[in-house]
Amino acid sequence: MEKNKTAILVVDMLNDFVTGALKCDRGLAIVPKTAELLQGARKAGVPVIFCNDAHLKGVDHELELWGDHAIAGTKGAEVIPELKLCEKDYVVPKRRYSGFFHTDLDLLLRELGVDTVILTGLHAHMCVRHTAADAYCLGYRVAVATDATDSFTEEDYVYGIKYLKEVYGAALYTVDELLRAFGV
Ligand code: ZN
DSSP, rough: OOOGGGEEEEOOOHHHHTTTOOOHHHHHHHHHHHHHHHHHHHHOOEEEEEEOOOOOOTOOOOEEEOSHHHHHHTTSSSSGGGGOOTTTTTEESSSSSSSTSSSSSHHHHHTTTTTEEEEEEEETTTHHHHHHHHHHHHHHHEEEEEEEOOOHHHHHHHHHHHHHHHHHHOOOEEEEHHHHHHTT
16 A cells, blocks of 8 residues: 555544434544544554545435434534544545545545555445445555444344455555554
């Protein structure tokens, strides 16, 4: 992995996904490792890009299935405080599962010279998976930080990671392995 061609994509680590409307204990459990990864990435000059649900209330198709969550402009749609969103991070709002669907994420990655994306966040079998699908189809190499990614259940998580590996050739790394690769 060349760290100057790599970016971290943090998917939906938002108040509503961790402690709010769609709260999940397994999401809370990955917060310390995720924070460690982001701190190391920032230190190593690896871009941190938050792919954040920012739904339009009463409009977005997905809300019929999941109920209101991460409504744009609300506290629930903000990055959880523990991840300390900072000025040099990037935020890409999204209205569907994938961080690429009708967003400028591909344009951002191209301009940053990125060819490999490291996925983290929630949920391994849903938004992380859809983001990985589009990354793969657009020609990016896909990797996953396995201990900074999770799902509602162990079963969903194991299935999600297996699918990423088998279908998108995702490389699986722990946060510690990534930090060593970044040289921090
Ligand atoms: Zn959503």
